[in-house]
Amino acid sequence: MAQHHHHHEPTGTSLAGAAQATLERNGEQWTPMRAAIFEALAGEEKPASAYDIADHVSKARGKRVAPNSVYRILDLFVSSNLAMRVESANAYIANAHPGCLHDCIFLVCRTCGEATHVDDDALTGNVRKRAANEGFTAERPIIEVLGTCAKCAA
CATH class of the missing domain: 1.10.10.10 (Winged helix-like DNA-binding domain superfamily/Winged helix DNA-binding domain)
Known part of the structure; x- marks a missing residue:
């Protein structure tokens, strides 16, 4: 969850x-x-x-x-x-909350170029765990999802 x-x-x-x-x-x-x-x-x-x-x-x-x-x-x-x-x-x-450290998840619209930053510590925590299982130390995972935003899809 x-x-x-x-x-x-x-x-x-x-x-x-x-x-x-x-x-x-x-x-x-x-x-x-x-x-x-x-x-x-x-x-x-x-x-x-x-x-x-x-x-x-x-x-x-x-x-x-x-x-x-x-x-x-x-x-x-x-x-x-x-x-x-x-x-x-x-x-x-x-960064709209500079005092708060989170891994980055961006939803990037290919049509208008807007990027929405969302936080999901469970998802990025799983990415960090997967990296650790491979013997890799993740500094700061950045996940970018390319697609179409709701405004451009309408």
Whole structure:
């Protein structure tokens, strides 16, 4: 039986505040560039590439931001649980509950590109157990299910 995990999901400034607190707890600084990149990522409706975020931040700041800089910050965000990488889309989404660690399950719509993050600790626990049975230590399972979302199917 699947365990469902419910969150109160912060948005806007409360999400940015939760992200900042999480990053600072990890001993990192919340710089203006990191804040701008997180704000741009959190404002996206679907997974965004580093190039999408660089364009958004460049326009907002009035000067060019290099995608390589954005990639480095996104990597920091992923390692700090502020963002999650959707491998099949080579893109990122902001973690709506940065203080909570879960393995990732994404439902990725091939039509509109939206990715829905769901938590199912029973399912990912079974993936971890299976990996352990093979002598493999799973760092963080990521499961992506490609298909069609309810909006596009309608």
